[in-house]
Amino acid sequence: MQGVDLNLLVALDALLAERSVTGAARRLGLSPSAMSRTLARLRSATGDQLLVQAGRALVPTPYAEELAGRVPALARDAQAVLRPPAGRLDLASLDRTFTLRAGEGFVDLLSAPLAAALLKAAPGVRLRFAPKPDKDAQPLRDGSIDLEIGVVGRSAPEVRTQLLFRDRFIGVCRAGHPLLAGEGPTAERYAACRHVVASRRGQAHGPVDDALARLGLKRAVVLVVPAYTNALQVSYTSDLVALAPRLSLGNALTRHRADAGLQGFDLPVPTPEIAICAQWHPRLDGDPAHRWLRQTVAAVCRDAYPAA
Known part of the structure; x- marks a missing residue:
């Protein structure tokens, strides 16, 4: 040719x-x-x-x-x-399964309202949340994942992103923990506690450790678990102090607060904000159904976190 x-x-x-x-x-x-x-x-x-x-x-x-x-x-x-797709998206007749990948906090808190918003407009749509063992972009590239929700990785510069909301880390401990007594969680008292850390890659070090190091302090991490929900459960039943995203794990914290089991507190050292984004492959930019999915995800996040 x-x-x-x-x-x-x-x-x-x-x-x-x-x-x-x-x-x-x-x-x-x-x-x-x-x-x-x-x-x-x-x-x-x-x-x-x-x-x-x-x-x-x-x-x-x-x-x-x-x-x-x-x-x-x-x-x-x-x-x-060779012409861009024409015509209006017919949501009433849309028959499609969208596969999303997100952390347990998002699935726990927002999968139900997201499904409700999608099904209200398009009854033939189905949602599937896939496991998120890492931030590998290959599933976006090969089409096995339609949309990823979370912190942006560094391995796929071509991937499109849209900010959904900003989160921040907080400390979490059981109600009645000695750290909460008296003057509360100062940097020195926080560092003196024993800690549980959530990390899919098994890493014990994070931004809070960098902030403590600038003050000449170091915390004792005695347990590493794969998910934040695991860390919360450990704190709920022990004296170990956990670290968790405030908004992303709102449901889990609320459930434990209901029986006075867990208490969240502001960290005594500054840590960077967490930017939670929607991520997709550029080949889906012009797909009307995928654009509608992205817009719906963004709207559900705005409703859940209006001030985030």
């Missing part, structure tokens, strides 16, 4: 329909001289004269007559394939 110009197909359609260089030029918004040059290119490409002079008119060659029945449909099909 080297050297093939599909614009020539559209021009040939106009020339065969008008059987006039001037008429075809007018139809395509070109000058007569430009259309004459296009006819010369068509003759060179096909090896046929296509239209020849007969008095003051142009008449088709036998080969052009043969093409006349095929070219209009080919020209329409070529333009349709």
Whole structure:
């Protein structure tokens, strides 16, 4: 297909329909001289004269007559394939499964309202939340994941992102913990506690340790678990102090607070904010159904965290 110009197909359609260089030029918004040059290119490409002079008119060659029945449909099909998708998204008839990947906090807190919002507009839509063992972008690239929700990784610069909300870390301990007594959780008293850390990769060090180190302090991490919900359960039943995203684990904290089991507190040292984003592969940018999914996810997050 080297050297093939599909614009020539559209021009040939106009020339065969008008059987006039001037008429075809007018139809395509070109000058007569430009259309004459296009006819010369068509003759060179096909090896046929296509239209020849007969008095003051142009008449088709036998080969052009043969093409006349095929070219209009080919020209329409070529333009349709190379044109952005047209038409309004019909949510009522949309039949599609969207696969999302998110942390346990998002699934716990927002999967139900997200499903309700999607199904209200599109009853034929289904949601599937996949496990999130890491931040590998390959599932976005190969299409096994439609949308990822969480902190942006660094391995896929082509991935599109949209900020959903900002979160921050808080400390969590059981109600009645000695850390909460007296002057409360100062940096020194916080560092002197024993801690449980949530990390999918088994890492005990994090931003709070960097902040403590700047004060010459170090905390004792004695337990590493894979999920924040695990860390909360450990704190609920022991003296270990946990670290958790305030908004992302709101439901879990609320459930434990109901029976006076857990207490959240502001960290005595500053830590960076957590930017929770929607992430998708750029091939889905123009997909109307995926755009609607992204907009719905963003709206559900705004309703859940209006001030975040």
